[in-house]
Amino acid sequence: SVSWCRKQWGNRSRPPLPPGPPCLPILGSILSLGDPARPWLSFNALRSTYGDIIYARLLTKPVVVVNSEEVAKDLFELRSTIYSDKPQSIVYEAFAMDFFMSLFSYGDRWRLHRRIFHQKFHQAAIHTYHPELLRSAHKMLFSVLQDPSRYTSHIQMFTSSFILSIVYDYQPKSENDHVVRITLRFMELAMSAIGPGATMVMETFPFLLQLPVWFPGASFKRASVECLQAGHDTKEVPFQYVTDRMSDGQMPPCLVADTMNRMNGFENKIIENAIKEAASLAFGATNETTVGTILVFLLAMVLYPEVQVKAQADIDRVVGKDRLPNFNDRPALPYVEAVLRETLRWHPVLPMGLYISPQFELNPMVLSGVPHSTTTSDIYNGYFIPEGVVVIANTWAMTHDAQKYPNPDEFKPERFLREDGSLTSDTMPLGFGFGRRSCVGRHLAEAALWIAITSFLATFSIHKALDENGEEIPVVPKFSTGITVHPETFPCQIVPRFKDASVEWLTQLTGLVAEQS
Ligand code: HEM
Numbered sequence: 001s002v003s004w005c006r007k008q009w010g011n012r013s014r015p016p017l018p019p020g021p022p023c024l025p026i027l028g029s030i031l032s033l034g035d036p037a038r039p040w041l042s043f044n045a046l047r048s049t050y051g052d053i054i055y056a057r058l059l060t061k062p063v064v065v066v067n068s069e070e071v072a073k074d075l076f077e078l079r080s081t082i083y084s085d086k087p088q089s090i091v092y093e094a095f096a097m098d099f100f101m102s103l104f105s106y107g108d109r110w111r112l113h114r115r116i117f118h119q120k121f122h123q124a125a126i127h128t129y130h131p132e133l134l135r136s137a138h139k140m141l142f143s144v145l146q147d148p149s150r151y152t153s154h155i156q157m158f159t160s161s162f163i164l165s166i167v168y169d170y171q172p173k174s175e176n177d178h179v180v181r182i183t184l185r186f187m188e189l190a191m192s193a194i195g196p197g198a199t200m201v202m203e204t205f206p207f208l209l210q211l212p213v214w215f216p217g218a219s220f221k222r223a224s225v226e227c228l229q230a231g232h233d234t235k236e237v238p239f240q241y242v243t244d245r246m247s248d249g250q251m252p253p254c255l256v257a258d259t260m261n262r263m264n265g266f267e268n269k270i271i272e273n274a275i276k277e278a279a280s281l282a283f284g285a286t287n288e289t290t291v292g293t294i295l296v297f298l299l300a301m302v303l304y305p306e307v308q309v310k311a312q313a314d315i316d317r318v319v320g321k322d323r324l325p326n327f328n329d330r331p332a333l334p335y336v337e338a339v340l341r342e343t344l345r346w347h348p349v350l351p352m353g354l355y356i357s358p359q360f361e362l363n364p365m366v367l368s369g370v371p372h373s374t375t376t377s378d379i380y381n382g383y384f385i386p387e388g389v390v391v392i393a394n395t396w397a398m399t400h401d402a403q404k405y406p407n408p409d410e411f412k413p414e415r416f417l418r419e420d421g422s423l424t425s426d427t428m429p430l431g432f433g434f435g436r437r438s439c440v441g442r443h444l445a446e447a448a449l450w451i452a453i454t455s456f457l458a459t460f461s462i463h464k465a466l467d468e469n470g471e472e473i474p475v476v477p478k479f480s481t482g483i484t485v486h487p488e489t490f491p492c493q494i495v496p497r498f499k500d501a502s503v504e505w506l507t508q509l510t511g512l513v514a515e516q517s
Pocket of ligand 1: 101102103104114117121281282285286289290293349350370371372431432433434436437438439440441442444445
Protein backbone atom coordinates (compact mmCIF):
# COMPACT_ATOMS: atom_id res chain seq x y z
CA SER A 1 0.00 0.00 0.00
CA VAL A 2 2.95 2.29 0.59
CA SER A 3 3.50 2.69 -3.08
CA TRP A 4 -0.18 2.81 -4.00
CA CYS A 5 -0.42 6.48 -4.72
CA ARG A 6 2.87 6.51 -6.55
CA LYS A 7 1.51 4.06 -9.09
CA GLN A 8 -0.69 6.56 -10.79
CA TRP A 9 2.37 8.42 -12.00
CA GLY A 10 4.42 5.27 -12.17
CA ASN A 11 6.35 4.68 -15.33
CA ARG A 12 9.66 2.94 -15.43
CA SER A 13 11.12 5.27 -18.01
CA ARG A 14 10.59 8.29 -15.77
CA PRO A 15 12.68 9.46 -12.86
CA PRO A 16 11.16 8.82 -9.43
CA LEU A 17 8.77 11.15 -7.65
CA PRO A 18 10.27 13.17 -4.80
CA PRO A 19 10.52 11.20 -1.55
CA GLY A 20 7.67 11.33 0.92
CA PRO A 21 5.77 9.60 3.70
CA PRO A 22 3.89 6.32 3.25
CA CYS A 23 0.65 6.68 1.43
CA LEU A 24 -2.59 4.71 1.92
CA PRO A 25 -5.39 4.21 -0.60
CA ILE A 26 -7.99 6.50 0.97
CA LEU A 27 -6.30 8.70 3.52
CA GLY A 28 -3.19 9.20 1.46
CA SER A 29 -0.33 10.38 3.64
CA ILE A 30 -2.48 12.04 6.26
CA LEU A 31 -1.63 9.58 9.02
CA SER A 32 1.99 10.65 8.73
CA LEU A 33 1.11 14.24 9.35
CA GLY A 34 0.89 14.38 13.13
CA ASP A 35 -1.44 17.32 13.57
CA PRO A 36 -3.26 17.51 10.24
CA ALA A 37 -4.75 20.89 11.15
CA ARG A 38 -1.23 22.32 11.05
CA PRO A 39 0.35 20.61 8.07
CA TRP A 40 3.15 23.20 7.92
CA LEU A 41 4.51 21.82 11.21
CA SER A 42 4.14 18.26 10.04
CA PHE A 43 5.88 18.81 6.73
CA ASN A 44 8.58 20.77 8.50
CA ALA A 45 9.10 17.79 10.81
CA LEU A 46 9.24 15.45 7.81
CA ARG A 47 12.02 17.56 6.37
CA SER A 48 14.71 15.78 8.39
CA THR A 49 13.60 12.44 6.92
CA TYR A 50 12.67 13.34 3.35
CA GLY A 51 14.35 16.67 2.66
CA ASP A 52 13.41 19.93 1.03
CA ILE A 53 11.00 18.58 -1.52
CA ILE A 54 8.36 16.07 -0.47
CA TYR A 55 5.69 14.24 -2.41
CA ALA A 56 2.55 13.29 -0.48
CA ARG A 57 -1.09 12.61 -1.07
CA LEU A 58 -3.69 14.43 1.01
CA LEU A 59 -6.77 12.25 0.64
CA THR A 60 -7.28 12.42 -3.08
CA LYS A 61 -4.86 15.23 -3.87
CA PRO A 62 -1.25 14.62 -4.78
CA VAL A 63 0.90 17.49 -3.57
CA VAL A 64 4.52 18.49 -3.72
CA VAL A 65 5.63 20.42 -0.65
CA VAL A 66 8.65 22.69 -0.83
CA ASN A 67 10.42 23.09 2.50
CA SER A 68 13.32 25.35 1.61
CA GLU A 69 13.82 28.81 0.21
CA GLU A 70 16.39 27.53 -2.24
CA VAL A 71 14.07 25.00 -3.87
CA ALA A 72 11.19 27.52 -3.80
CA LYS A 73 13.32 29.99 -5.76
CA ASP A 74 14.48 27.31 -8.19
CA LEU A 75 10.91 26.30 -8.99
CA PHE A 76 8.69 29.38 -8.57
CA GLU A 77 11.21 31.93 -9.81
CA LEU A 78 13.64 30.24 -12.17
CA ARG A 79 11.01 27.93 -13.68
CA SER A 80 8.09 30.31 -13.37
CA THR A 81 6.56 29.32 -16.71
CA ILE A 82 5.87 25.87 -15.23
CA TYR A 83 5.10 26.70 -11.59
CA SER A 84 2.84 29.78 -11.77
CA ASP A 85 -0.54 28.13 -12.27
CA LYS A 86 -3.14 27.65 -9.50
CA PRO A 87 -5.27 24.58 -8.80
CA GLN A 88 -8.93 25.00 -9.77
CA SER A 89 -12.09 23.88 -8.02
CA ILE A 90 -15.77 23.86 -9.00
CA VAL A 91 -16.43 25.43 -5.65
CA TYR A 92 -14.91 28.74 -6.74
CA GLU A 93 -17.64 29.58 -9.21
CA ALA A 94 -20.46 28.24 -7.07
CA PHE A 95 -19.41 30.48 -4.21
CA ALA A 96 -18.54 33.64 -6.11
CA MET A 97 -14.84 33.21 -5.60
CA ASP A 98 -14.07 32.96 -9.28
CA PHE A 99 -13.05 36.62 -9.31
CA PHE A 100 -10.22 36.14 -6.79
CA MET A 101 -7.14 36.81 -8.83
CA SER A 102 -5.00 34.81 -6.42
CA LEU A 103 -6.89 31.70 -7.60
CA PHE A 104 -6.79 32.39 -11.34
CA SER A 105 -5.10 30.09 -13.80
CA TYR A 106 -1.91 31.50 -15.19
CA GLY A 107 -3.18 33.28 -18.30
CA ASP A 108 -4.54 36.48 -19.83
CA ARG A 109 -7.24 37.15 -17.27
CA TRP A 110 -4.66 36.89 -14.47
CA ARG A 111 -2.30 39.18 -16.43
CA LEU A 112 -4.94 41.90 -16.73
CA HIS A 113 -5.85 41.77 -13.04
CA ARG A 114 -2.22 41.66 -11.99
CA ARG A 115 -1.55 44.77 -14.09
CA ILE A 116 -4.39 46.65 -12.39
CA PHE A 117 -2.97 45.81 -8.96
CA HIS A 118 0.61 46.42 -9.92
CA GLN A 119 -0.04 49.89 -11.35
CA LYS A 120 -1.42 51.04 -8.02
CA PHE A 121 0.59 49.00 -5.54
CA HIS A 122 4.15 48.81 -6.85
CA GLN A 123 6.76 49.98 -4.40
CA ALA A 124 7.20 53.51 -5.72
CA ALA A 125 3.45 54.20 -5.62
CA ILE A 126 3.00 53.45 -1.94
CA HIS A 127 4.00 56.89 -0.63
CA THR A 128 0.82 58.30 -2.17
CA TYR A 129 -1.12 56.27 0.41
CA HIS A 130 0.87 57.46 3.40
CA PRO A 131 -1.60 60.19 4.40
CA GLU A 132 -4.49 57.75 4.29
CA LEU A 133 -2.60 55.08 6.23
CA LEU A 134 -1.60 57.62 8.85
CA ARG A 135 -5.17 58.86 9.23
CA SER A 136 -6.52 55.34 9.59
CA ALA A 137 -3.85 54.50 12.18
CA HIS A 138 -4.71 57.65 14.14
CA LYS A 139 -8.38 56.74 14.12
CA MET A 140 -7.40 53.38 15.54
CA LEU A 141 -5.56 55.11 18.41
CA PHE A 142 -8.75 56.97 19.35
CA SER A 143 -10.73 53.75 19.40
CA VAL A 144 -8.14 51.86 21.44
CA LEU A 145 -7.95 54.71 23.93
CA GLN A 146 -11.72 54.76 24.34
CA ASP A 147 -12.31 51.02 24.47
CA PRO A 148 -9.08 49.01 24.71
CA SER A 149 -10.80 45.67 25.31
CA ARG A 150 -12.14 45.60 21.76
CA TYR A 151 -8.72 45.83 20.19
CA THR A 152 -9.44 43.23 17.51
CA SER A 153 -12.39 45.24 16.17
CA HIS A 154 -10.30 48.39 16.11
CA ILE A 155 -7.59 46.68 14.10
CA GLN A 156 -10.24 45.38 11.75
CA MET A 157 -11.58 48.89 11.37
CA PHE A 158 -8.09 50.26 10.69
CA THR A 159 -7.72 47.80 7.84
CA SER A 160 -11.17 48.39 6.36
CA SER A 161 -10.66 52.09 6.64
CA PHE A 162 -7.43 52.42 4.69
CA ILE A 163 -8.19 49.88 2.00
CA LEU A 164 -11.71 51.13 1.24
CA SER A 165 -10.37 54.62 1.08
CA ILE A 166 -7.52 53.71 -1.26
CA VAL A 167 -9.66 51.59 -3.53
CA TYR A 168 -13.00 53.47 -3.54
CA ASP A 169 -12.30 56.76 -1.76
CA TYR A 170 -14.90 55.48 0.65
CA GLN A 171 -14.64 56.18 4.35
CA PRO A 172 -16.50 53.80 6.60
CA LYS A 173 -17.86 55.63 9.61
CA SER A 174 -18.24 52.70 11.97
CA GLU A 175 -18.08 48.97 12.20
CA ASN A 176 -21.72 48.92 11.18
CA ASP A 177 -21.00 50.68 7.94
CA HIS A 178 -22.97 48.93 5.22
CA VAL A 179 -20.07 48.46 2.79
CA VAL A 180 -17.93 46.91 5.52
CA ARG A 181 -20.84 44.70 6.53
CA ILE A 182 -21.60 43.54 3.01
CA THR A 183 -17.99 42.59 2.43
CA LEU A 184 -17.38 40.86 5.71
CA ARG A 185 -20.63 38.96 5.29
CA PHE A 186 -19.56 37.71 1.90
CA MET A 187 -16.21 36.58 3.23
CA GLU A 188 -17.87 34.82 6.12
CA LEU A 189 -20.27 32.99 3.79
CA ALA A 190 -17.47 32.04 1.45
CA MET A 191 -15.30 30.75 4.28
CA SER A 192 -18.06 28.67 5.81
CA ALA A 193 -18.93 27.32 2.38
CA ILE A 194 -15.49 25.86 2.20
CA GLY A 195 -15.52 24.78 5.83
CA PRO A 196 -14.52 21.33 6.93
CA GLY A 197 -15.67 18.68 4.57
CA ALA A 198 -17.86 20.85 2.42
CA THR A 199 -15.42 21.33 -0.41
CA MET A 200 -14.63 17.69 -0.64
CA VAL A 201 -18.30 16.70 -0.66
CA MET A 202 -19.04 19.17 -3.43
CA GLU A 203 -16.03 18.20 -5.48
CA THR A 204 -16.92 14.55 -5.15
CA PHE A 205 -20.63 15.05 -5.80
CA PRO A 206 -20.89 18.10 -8.02
CA PHE A 207 -24.57 17.39 -8.75
CA LEU A 208 -25.31 18.74 -5.25
CA LEU A 209 -24.81 22.17 -6.75
CA GLN A 210 -27.31 21.42 -9.52
CA LEU A 211 -30.19 20.62 -7.19
CA PRO A 212 -33.00 23.16 -6.96
CA VAL A 213 -32.77 25.22 -3.78
CA TRP A 214 -36.06 23.83 -2.41
CA PHE A 215 -34.85 20.26 -2.70
CA PRO A 216 -34.47 18.58 0.70
CA GLY A 217 -30.79 18.33 1.50
CA ALA A 218 -29.83 20.97 -1.03
CA SER A 219 -28.04 22.96 1.64
CA PHE A 220 -24.93 23.44 -0.48
CA LYS A 221 -27.03 24.85 -3.24
CA ARG A 222 -28.82 27.22 -0.86
CA ALA A 223 -25.49 28.32 0.60
CA SER A 224 -24.25 28.84 -2.92
CA VAL A 225 -27.21 31.03 -3.90
CA GLU A 226 -26.78 33.15 -0.80
CA CYS A 227 -23.06 33.46 -1.34
CA LEU A 228 -23.47 34.43 -5.00
CA GLN A 229 -25.81 37.25 -3.98
CA ALA A 230 -23.39 38.45 -1.32
CA GLY A 231 -20.50 38.25 -3.80
CA HIS A 232 -22.49 40.28 -6.28
CA ASP A 233 -23.21 43.01 -3.69
CA THR A 234 -19.59 43.08 -2.59
CA LYS A 235 -18.47 43.79 -6.12
CA GLU A 236 -21.26 46.13 -7.16
CA VAL A 237 -22.15 48.34 -4.19
CA PRO A 238 -18.84 50.15 -3.56
CA PHE A 239 -18.02 50.20 -7.28
CA GLN A 240 -21.32 51.90 -7.96
CA TYR A 241 -20.49 54.45 -5.28
CA VAL A 242 -17.45 55.51 -7.32
CA THR A 243 -19.03 55.42 -10.77
CA ASP A 244 -22.04 57.44 -9.56
CA ARG A 245 -19.69 60.15 -8.43
CA MET A 246 -17.79 59.97 -11.69
CA SER A 247 -20.94 60.44 -13.70
CA ASP A 248 -21.58 63.56 -11.58
CA GLY A 249 -18.33 64.87 -12.99
CA GLN A 250 -16.22 64.17 -9.93
CA MET A 251 -12.88 62.42 -9.99
CA PRO A 252 -12.53 60.61 -6.68
CA PRO A 253 -8.87 59.93 -5.88
CA CYS A 254 -8.91 56.15 -5.74
CA LEU A 255 -7.91 52.98 -7.52
CA VAL A 256 -11.25 52.48 -9.24
CA ALA A 257 -11.64 55.97 -10.69
CA ASP A 258 -8.01 56.20 -11.65
CA THR A 259 -7.89 52.87 -13.36
CA MET A 260 -11.21 53.39 -15.13
CA ASN A 261 -9.78 56.55 -16.65
CA ARG A 262 -6.38 55.22 -17.45
CA MET A 263 -7.58 51.99 -19.05
CA ASN A 264 -10.68 53.41 -20.70
CA GLY A 265 -12.69 51.04 -18.57
CA PHE A 266 -16.00 52.66 -19.46
CA GLU A 267 -15.63 51.66 -23.09
CA ASN A 268 -14.64 48.09 -22.49
CA LYS A 269 -16.79 45.77 -20.43
CA ILE A 270 -13.98 43.26 -19.91
CA ILE A 271 -11.75 45.92 -18.43
CA GLU A 272 -14.53 47.47 -16.40
CA ASN A 273 -15.33 44.10 -14.94
CA ALA A 274 -11.70 43.35 -14.16
CA ILE A 275 -11.37 46.67 -12.31
CA LYS A 276 -14.52 45.93 -10.34
CA GLU A 277 -13.27 42.47 -9.43
CA ALA A 278 -9.73 43.53 -8.57
CA ALA A 279 -11.09 46.32 -6.37
CA SER A 280 -13.23 43.89 -4.50
CA LEU A 281 -10.44 41.38 -4.00
CA ALA A 282 -8.17 44.11 -2.64
CA PHE A 283 -10.36 44.32 0.45
CA GLY A 284 -10.44 40.55 0.95
CA ALA A 285 -6.72 40.11 0.42
CA THR A 286 -5.87 42.93 2.83
CA ASN A 287 -8.27 42.22 5.58
CA GLU A 288 -7.45 38.92 7.25
CA THR A 289 -3.76 39.01 6.48
CA THR A 290 -3.16 42.47 7.90
CA VAL A 291 -5.41 42.06 10.94
CA GLY A 292 -3.82 38.69 11.68
CA THR A 293 -0.29 40.09 11.47
CA ILE A 294 -1.09 42.97 13.83
CA LEU A 295 -2.50 40.43 16.30
CA VAL A 296 0.75 38.46 16.05
CA PHE A 297 2.61 41.69 16.85
CA LEU A 298 0.44 42.33 19.94
CA LEU A 299 0.96 38.78 21.16
CA ALA A 300 4.72 39.15 20.77
CA MET A 301 4.69 42.41 22.74
CA VAL A 302 2.82 40.74 25.60
CA LEU A 303 5.17 37.76 25.67
CA TYR A 304 8.39 39.74 25.16
CA PRO A 305 8.03 42.94 27.23
CA GLU A 306 11.74 43.72 26.90
CA VAL A 307 11.31 44.00 23.12
CA GLN A 308 8.41 46.38 23.61
CA VAL A 309 10.42 48.59 25.95
CA LYS A 310 13.34 48.71 23.54
CA ALA A 311 11.14 49.62 20.57
CA GLN A 312 9.44 52.35 22.58
CA ALA A 313 12.77 53.77 23.69
CA ASP A 314 13.78 53.98 20.03
CA ILE A 315 10.58 55.78 19.12
CA ASP A 316 10.93 58.20 22.03
CA ARG A 317 14.49 58.98 20.99
CA VAL A 318 13.60 59.70 17.37
CA VAL A 319 10.05 61.06 17.58
CA GLY A 320 9.98 62.54 21.08
CA LYS A 321 6.79 62.73 23.07
CA ASP A 322 5.24 65.85 21.57
CA ARG A 323 4.12 64.33 18.32
CA LEU A 324 3.20 60.97 16.84
CA PRO A 325 5.41 59.02 14.42
CA ASN A 326 4.96 59.42 10.69
CA PHE A 327 6.49 57.77 7.64
CA ASN A 328 9.44 60.17 7.56
CA ASP A 329 10.63 58.56 10.79
CA ARG A 330 10.82 55.11 9.26
CA PRO A 331 14.50 55.12 8.19
CA ALA A 332 15.55 56.32 11.64
CA LEU A 333 13.80 53.46 13.44
CA PRO A 334 15.69 50.26 12.56
CA TYR A 335 14.67 48.46 15.74
CA VAL A 336 10.96 48.93 14.99
CA GLU A 337 11.61 47.75 11.44
CA ALA A 338 13.26 44.65 12.88
CA VAL A 339 10.19 44.08 15.08
CA LEU A 340 8.02 44.18 11.96
CA ARG A 341 10.24 41.70 10.11
CA GLU A 342 10.35 39.41 13.12
CA THR A 343 6.54 39.54 13.37
CA LEU A 344 6.27 38.37 9.76
CA ARG A 345 8.81 35.63 10.42
CA TRP A 346 7.70 34.37 13.83
CA HIS A 347 4.12 33.51 12.92
CA PRO A 348 3.41 34.04 9.22
CA VAL A 349 -0.38 34.34 8.80
CA LEU A 350 -0.24 32.16 5.71
CA PRO A 351 2.18 29.48 6.88
CA MET A 352 1.24 27.14 4.07
CA GLY A 353 -2.21 28.03 2.82
CA LEU A 354 -3.54 24.55 3.38
CA TYR A 355 -6.15 23.45 5.82
CA ILE A 356 -7.18 19.98 6.85
CA SER A 357 -9.73 19.69 9.63
CA PRO A 358 -8.98 17.48 12.63
CA GLN A 359 -11.60 15.03 11.32
CA PHE A 360 -9.37 14.53 8.30
CA GLU A 361 -11.85 16.36 6.18
CA LEU A 362 -9.87 18.11 3.61
CA ASN A 363 -10.39 21.53 2.25
CA PRO A 364 -8.07 20.74 -0.57
CA MET A 365 -8.36 23.84 -2.45
CA VAL A 366 -6.74 25.92 -0.50
CA LEU A 367 -8.61 29.15 -0.84
CA SER A 368 -5.71 31.06 0.51
CA GLY A 369 -4.45 31.13 -3.04
CA VAL A 370 -1.01 30.17 -1.84
CA PRO A 371 -0.69 26.71 -3.43
CA HIS A 372 0.45 26.68 -7.03
CA SER A 373 0.17 23.95 -9.64
CA THR A 374 2.25 22.91 -12.61
CA THR A 375 1.27 23.58 -16.23
CA THR A 376 3.52 20.82 -17.57
CA SER A 377 5.53 18.03 -16.04
CA ASP A 378 9.08 18.76 -15.01
CA ILE A 379 12.22 17.11 -13.74
CA TYR A 380 13.92 18.73 -10.78
CA ASN A 381 17.09 17.44 -9.11
CA GLY A 382 16.42 14.05 -10.63
CA TYR A 383 12.79 13.91 -9.46
CA PHE A 384 9.71 13.77 -11.64
CA ILE A 385 7.17 16.54 -10.96
CA PRO A 386 3.86 15.62 -12.61
CA GLU A 387 1.76 17.98 -14.72
CA GLY A 388 -1.12 19.55 -12.77
CA VAL A 389 0.23 18.57 -9.38
CA VAL A 390 -0.33 21.02 -6.51
CA VAL A 391 2.96 22.59 -5.40
CA ILE A 392 2.97 24.27 -2.02
CA ALA A 393 5.64 26.46 -0.47
CA ASN A 394 5.92 25.63 3.21
CA THR A 395 6.57 29.18 4.39
CA TRP A 396 6.71 28.04 8.00
CA ALA A 397 9.60 25.68 7.29
CA MET A 398 11.49 28.54 5.67
CA THR A 399 10.85 31.13 8.39
CA HIS A 400 11.71 28.53 11.05
CA ASP A 401 14.86 27.23 9.43
CA ALA A 402 17.23 27.01 12.40
CA GLN A 403 20.29 27.42 10.17
CA LYS A 404 19.13 30.80 9.00
CA TYR A 405 17.17 31.82 12.11
CA PRO A 406 18.67 30.15 15.21
CA ASN A 407 16.10 29.37 17.95
CA PRO A 408 13.36 30.09 15.47
CA ASP A 409 10.49 29.91 17.98
CA GLU A 410 11.88 32.83 19.91
CA PHE A 411 10.77 36.38 19.03
CA LYS A 412 14.08 38.15 18.56
CA PRO A 413 14.18 41.28 16.36
CA GLU A 414 17.96 41.46 16.83
CA ARG A 415 18.34 38.75 14.20
CA PHE A 416 17.60 41.43 11.60
CA LEU A 417 20.17 43.86 12.98
CA ARG A 418 23.92 44.07 12.58
CA GLU A 419 26.17 44.77 15.53
CA ASP A 420 26.13 48.49 14.81
CA GLY A 421 22.32 48.49 14.99
CA SER A 422 21.73 48.85 11.25
CA LEU A 423 19.35 46.54 9.43
CA THR A 424 20.55 43.44 7.60
CA SER A 425 19.56 42.91 3.97
CA ASP A 426 16.95 40.29 4.93
CA THR A 427 13.67 42.15 4.40
CA MET A 428 11.63 39.04 5.22
CA PRO A 429 9.87 38.49 1.91
CA LEU A 430 9.19 34.83 2.73
CA GLY A 431 5.61 35.31 3.94
CA PHE A 432 4.58 36.89 0.65
CA GLY A 433 5.22 34.01 -1.72
CA PHE A 434 7.57 33.58 -4.66
CA GLY A 435 7.83 34.38 -8.33
CA ARG A 436 5.15 35.80 -10.58
CA ARG A 437 2.31 34.99 -8.21
CA SER A 438 3.93 36.55 -5.16
CA CYS A 439 1.86 39.03 -3.19
CA VAL A 440 1.21 42.12 -5.26
CA GLY A 441 0.15 44.01 -2.13
CA ARG A 442 3.34 43.40 -0.16
CA HIS A 443 4.55 47.00 -0.11
CA LEU A 444 1.18 48.36 0.89
CA ALA A 445 0.88 45.68 3.57
CA GLU A 446 4.29 46.53 4.99
CA ALA A 447 3.54 50.26 5.08
CA ALA A 448 0.21 49.62 6.80
CA LEU A 449 1.76 47.25 9.33
CA TRP A 450 4.59 49.66 10.03
CA ILE A 451 2.39 52.65 10.76
CA ALA A 452 -0.01 50.56 12.83
CA ILE A 453 2.66 49.08 15.08
CA THR A 454 4.71 52.28 15.37
CA SER A 455 1.67 54.40 16.25
CA PHE A 456 0.54 51.78 18.73
CA LEU A 457 3.95 51.56 20.44
CA ALA A 458 4.24 55.34 20.62
CA THR A 459 0.91 55.64 22.39
CA PHE A 460 0.21 52.45 24.32
CA SER A 461 1.81 49.61 26.16
CA ILE A 462 0.32 46.17 26.18
CA HIS A 463 0.76 43.93 29.22
CA LYS A 464 -0.57 40.73 30.66
CA ALA A 465 -3.90 41.25 32.37
CA LEU A 466 -4.05 40.98 36.17
CA ASP A 467 -6.41 38.74 38.12
CA GLU A 468 -8.33 39.85 41.23
CA ASN A 469 -5.23 39.26 43.38
CA GLY A 470 -3.13 41.46 41.17
CA GLU A 471 -1.29 38.48 39.70
CA GLU A 472 -0.49 38.38 36.02
CA ILE A 473 -2.72 36.06 34.01
CA PRO A 474 -0.39 33.91 31.93
CA VAL A 475 -0.84 34.11 28.17
CA VAL A 476 -0.86 30.73 26.50
CA PRO A 477 -0.74 31.47 22.78
CA LYS A 478 -3.48 29.78 20.77
CA PHE A 479 -3.75 30.12 17.05
CA SER A 480 -6.76 29.83 14.81
CA THR A 481 -6.81 27.04 12.28
CA GLY A 482 -8.15 27.84 8.88
CA ILE A 483 -7.16 29.75 5.83
CA THR A 484 -5.23 32.40 7.68
CA VAL A 485 -3.69 31.57 11.00
CA HIS A 486 -3.64 34.23 13.67
CA PRO A 487 -3.60 34.41 17.47
CA GLU A 488 -6.93 33.95 19.17
CA THR A 489 -7.99 36.72 21.52
CA PHE A 490 -5.88 36.64 24.66
CA PRO A 491 -6.34 38.44 27.97
CA CYS A 492 -4.28 41.61 28.11
CA GLN A 493 -4.38 45.19 29.24
CA ILE A 494 -3.63 48.02 26.89
CA VAL A 495 -2.72 51.21 28.72
CA PRO A 496 -1.71 54.65 27.49
CA ARG A 497 1.97 55.33 28.02
CA PHE A 498 1.47 58.90 29.15
CA LYS A 499 -0.63 60.00 32.06
CA ASP A 500 -2.16 62.90 30.23
CA ALA A 501 -3.37 60.71 27.35
CA SER A 502 -6.93 61.71 26.57
CA VAL A 503 -9.15 62.21 23.57
CA GLU A 504 -8.26 65.91 23.63
CA TRP A 505 -4.57 65.08 23.70
CA LEU A 506 -4.96 62.77 20.69
CA THR A 507 -7.03 65.39 18.91
CA GLN A 508 -4.24 67.85 19.40
CA LEU A 509 -1.58 65.46 18.10
CA THR A 510 -3.52 64.10 15.14
CA GLY A 511 -5.77 66.95 14.12
CA LEU A 512 -8.62 64.43 14.05
CA VAL A 513 -11.79 64.50 16.07
CA ALA A 514 -12.94 61.36 17.85
CA GLU A 515 -15.81 59.66 16.12
CA GLN A 516 -18.82 58.47 18.02
CA SER A 517 -18.62 54.75 18.38
C1 HEM B 1 0.40 40.91 5.87
C2 HEM B 1 -0.23 41.04 4.75
C3 HEM B 1 -0.19 40.09 3.58
C4 HEM B 1 0.38 38.85 3.46
C5 HEM B 1 1.14 38.06 4.53
C6 HEM B 1 0.11 38.38 2.12
C7 HEM B 1 0.55 37.17 1.61
C8 HEM B 1 0.27 36.71 0.34
C9 HEM B 1 0.66 35.41 -0.17
C10 HEM B 1 1.44 34.37 0.62
C11 HEM B 1 0.20 35.32 -1.44
C12 HEM B 1 0.31 34.11 -2.38
C13 HEM B 1 1.63 34.10 -3.07
C14 HEM B 1 1.81 32.94 -4.01
O1 HEM B 1 0.86 32.44 -4.60
O2 HEM B 1 2.95 32.49 -4.16
C15 HEM B 1 -0.47 36.56 -1.75
C16 HEM B 1 -1.06 36.84 -2.96
C17 HEM B 1 -1.76 37.99 -3.21
N1 HEM B 1 -1.90 39.09 -2.37
FE1 HEM B 1 -1.14 39.27 -0.50
N2 HEM B 1 -0.58 39.35 1.45
C18 HEM B 1 -0.79 40.41 2.30
C19 HEM B 1 -1.42 41.59 2.01
C20 HEM B 1 -1.98 41.91 0.79
C21 HEM B 1 -2.57 43.19 0.46
C22 HEM B 1 -2.60 44.42 1.36
C23 HEM B 1 -3.06 43.08 -0.82
C24 HEM B 1 -3.78 44.09 -1.70
C25 HEM B 1 -3.60 45.27 -1.88
C26 HEM B 1 -2.74 41.75 -1.29
C27 HEM B 1 -3.06 41.25 -2.54
C28 HEM B 1 -2.69 40.01 -3.02
C29 HEM B 1 -3.07 39.51 -4.32
C30 HEM B 1 -3.96 40.22 -5.34
C31 HEM B 1 -2.48 38.25 -4.46
C32 HEM B 1 -2.56 37.32 -5.67
C33 HEM B 1 -1.36 37.51 -6.55
C34 HEM B 1 -1.37 36.65 -7.80
O3 HEM B 1 -2.01 35.59 -7.82
O4 HEM B 1 -0.74 37.04 -8.79
N3 HEM B 1 -2.08 41.08 -0.29
N4 HEM B 1 -0.41 37.40 -0.65
